[in-house]
Amino acid sequence: MSDTTVKTRFAPSPTGALHLGNLRTALFNALLARSRGGHFVLRIEDTDRERYRPEAAQALMGDLRWLGLAWQEGPEVGGPAAPYHQHERTAIYDAYYRQLEAEGWAYPCFCTESELEMARRAQRAAGRPPRYPGTCARLSAEEAARKRAEGRAPALRFRVPPGEEVRFTDTVHGEQRFATDEIGDFVIRRADGTAAYLFSNAVDDALMGITDVLRGDDHLTNTPRQLLVLRALGLSGPRYGHMGLITGDDGAPLSKRNGSRSVAELEAAGYLPEALLNYLARVGHTYDEAGLLELDGLAAGFAPARVSAAPSRFDADHLRHWQAEAVMAADTQRLRDWLAIEAFIPPGYADELLNAVRANIRFPEDGKEWARRVFGPPPALEPEARAAIAEAGAELFETAVAAAEEGYNRFQGLRAALQERTGRKGKRLLMPLRAALTGRCSGPELQPIVDLMGGERVVERLRRAAEVAAEDRAQEE
Known part of the structure; x- marks a missing residue:
């Protein structure tokens, strides 16, 4: 490394879990070093031995590694300026x-x-x-x-x-x-x-x-x-x-008190590292590129001149947006490992299910939920779904059961048969079908998930919808 090489550092005092404010500091320094082909140093500032927690330092290093923020000098790596724990x-x-x-x-x-x-x-x-x-x-x-x-x-x-x-x-x-x-x-x-x-x-x-x-x-x-x-x-x-600092909704610096979660808590909740990195890189820093970037892309667009001196408010919705972007960009095998949905689906169907529901997944529980809705017993009807079924009436679903039992149990065939026999089309047909088959009024495109269900599940759910519609009509009368 030459004398002119940029060298940055992250110098935390580990007394607890790593939170988003400190993580952004680490990220910005790592990106600056990476953008200039320099070195990123990790130094543990632990001179206050009463408050220092060795387990917090280990957890912090684990968090940085999970996020891909490797340090070129520091604990467990070494370097020419060792030691990197201040108490030494x-x-x-x-x-x-x-x-x-x-x-x-x-x-x-x-x-x-x-x-x-x-x-x-x-x-x-x-x-x-x-x-x-x-x-x-x-x-x-x-x-x-x-x-x-x-x-x-x-x-x-x-x-x-x-x-x-x-x-x-x-x-x-x-x-x-x-x-x-x-x-x-x-x-x-x-x-x-x-x-x-x-x-x-x-x-x-x-x-x-x-x-x-x-x-x-x-x-x-x-x-x-x-x-x-x-x-x-x-x-x-x-x-x-x-x-400028990251603040909570109350305008105070972001902390556990005003809603901040630690990196470990966010990882446990199912957030992907790319989501955190892309979100934090844009908190108080601007990029020309609006899409998801890998670490090298984030570094290429980073510059201290683009860092804001003004405070930036933590935006949970913005973080969830980047989570959705990260899920869409992840390869299928990685998503399978992350979601762990094999226990909820028949063997060999994982990739097809992921392709069908990926756009509706934010966290592992979302994937498990859709696996249960597609391959499990008839799911509970959400209130809006039950209302849509009741409004459509039992006759529609009785006609659908008959068509499905005749072999029109794949989506395109079922829709075509119902359009011909009932005259319904568009939302008047698709909304009650979605409600009957998935228990919800919103979700992934119907064709792939209905075709994954198979004929027996389709008939079972349509028959239940006919019964529910009839029950609700009887109660009204």
Whole structure:
């Protein structure tokens, strides 16, 4: 890999299941790397050992593999910047902490959380934005030693230079400027000795050669802080792009609380990976191509300039649309494996059934339902279907039974015989037939599914329809 190769990363902190907001971040970074022939890095940010869940990290990697989002560097793959779990990089961080302290860029902070909260309240009451007031910024070495002797473990704060402006070009938002006087000194190492996100995230991006980072715009204000740290350490940072968040119906960031399901839950519900990828690739990003795309196609059309800075609302109907597109595009053998319908149909009929009902399938249960409707006993009549049967009247179905028993039990022959004997045609004929044979008033094209039913099932269902129509007429009288 050359020095100019694009290298992106996904750097989750696995404390639970992977959700769609984080998945989109992973996808956009993977697509950017893929579009430029670069590398996609997976880094596990697990410095918060109390909240970190190893099983969540394993599940996350399984989710990424299921979606086809392979990483070229990271856990279980390796790479030149290993290790890729942050808790294994403590010695690296410690060396940089010592450098910052020695050069005056960092200092120990002994302030307690209650003291910090009191300072924030006072600042808000005075109409000022809350930021660290610099309480420990001028502690002498003797004062710091005395506090340590008292058993007070300090955090480590970065000393933000006053009177400067941090500028950078955001690949989504454009030119950005932040005054250092409005930032305030910030924690880079917690009191328990673990690295703070702002620090370890920036340092690892630099050391791993990350060239481009796409992340949620909730991180936008973190960027000037991280650039200040990297400048103090003499390290180069990536290009940053901050995209609008995905929100729920309530306008809040998408979460389990407002209806978001995890990737694992969506997989269990029967969603295909192509559906999730095509949906998320278009949440806050535009494509010229309106149809279903494979991963290479999604990468070819991806560009940071097409990423939106505005929030994007999660649309369950849009996701189901892409599910339908993915089902239509899947090959028959894959659908058979996915639907697992063999137990519901006679041997040898799976491909014919799938060809007949594919357009009406979204999830595995849909396939099983149509298998039962075609090959099982007469299905329950939905209310609309029963109404259509009653309106058509028993005479139509008695005529249909007679025609079917004469051998007109395949669809085209049955329809032709009924048109001739009853004068019915079009919707007046096809709607009651559909209701009688499938129990529903909507569904796949009738011809292939009726022909798959076979003569005995056709006669049985038509006879039931005649009985139902007669019963309903009798009740009216």
